[in-house]
Amino acid sequence: MRKLQTQGVHHITLTGADRQTSIDFWEGVLGMPFVFDQPNLDDPDEGHLYFDPGDGRLITVFTNEARKPVHNRTPTDPGCVHHLAFNVSRATFSQVAERLTERGIGHSGPKDRGFMDSIYFKDPLGLLIELACYRFEPPRGCSHADVMIEAHRIRVERGDYNIQEVHLADAIERLVARTQQTLSSDQGS
Incomplete structure (x- = not known):
């Protein structure tokens, strides 16, 4: 049987809070440029925001003005998303804890993962976010x-x-x- 060969993540879509809370977090906290928005084509009561996570691909967020931020942890039952991880440079990683604290965002503090360093915190609706930094650069021609x-x-x-x-x-x-x-x-x- 032939495979359906993937070639990377196309986009990830999340259910967000209201429009401004979503923009404030994804662009304001994480620095992802707000690329464009349009209605959610499957639900006219929702907006659909598009952000660039730094590699030219997309993180998209469904918004609804009736959804307000909550700080509960999103479900971690089998089949649920546990967390999203984004790559940051070593220079940025060294500043993450301080910058999150300045914004009043609780976090795990740096975690040693052997091949990378990580720090965890929640988005406005309780989704666990990880910022990760590899401890190496691959040699030329390798990933x-x-x-x-x-x-x-x-x-x-x-x-x-x-x-x-x-x-x-x-x-x-x-x-x-x-x-x-x-x-x-x-x-x-």
């Missing part, structure tokens, strides 16, 4: 996923619990050795 696959293999070979920076460094070295030509006959020194 973050390429490095993660190789780091996973190394971790499993060594019997380690989770991916750590040493696995990333060794994975990058392996990928460079496989993909980068050299005139040297001995790359082991």
Whole structure:
């Protein structure tokens, strides 16, 4: 049977609060440019806002002026969305906790995830948001996923619990050795 091969996330659509609360959070807090809006074509009582999360793709938000912000946690039952994670630079990540605190937004504080650092907080309707920062840059011609696959293999070979920076460094070295030509006959020194 043939696959329906995906090529990345096209967009993610969320149910938001009212229009201004949604704009204030997605553009005002997270810095996602507000690209355009139009009616929700499936529900004339709702608006449909479009934001660029930084990669030219889209995060869209259905709005309704009758929905006001609540700070309850969104459901985490099986089949529900647990959280959305967005990539940020190391420079931005170092400022996230301070900037969220300045806005009065509660957060988890930085979390060490071995291959990345994360911080968690909620959107105006209680959806858990993660800002994440990789601890590595992939070598030229490779993706973050390429490095993660190789780091996973190394971790499993060594019997380690989770991916750590040493696995990333060794994975990058392996990928460079496989993909980068050299005139040297001995790359082991």
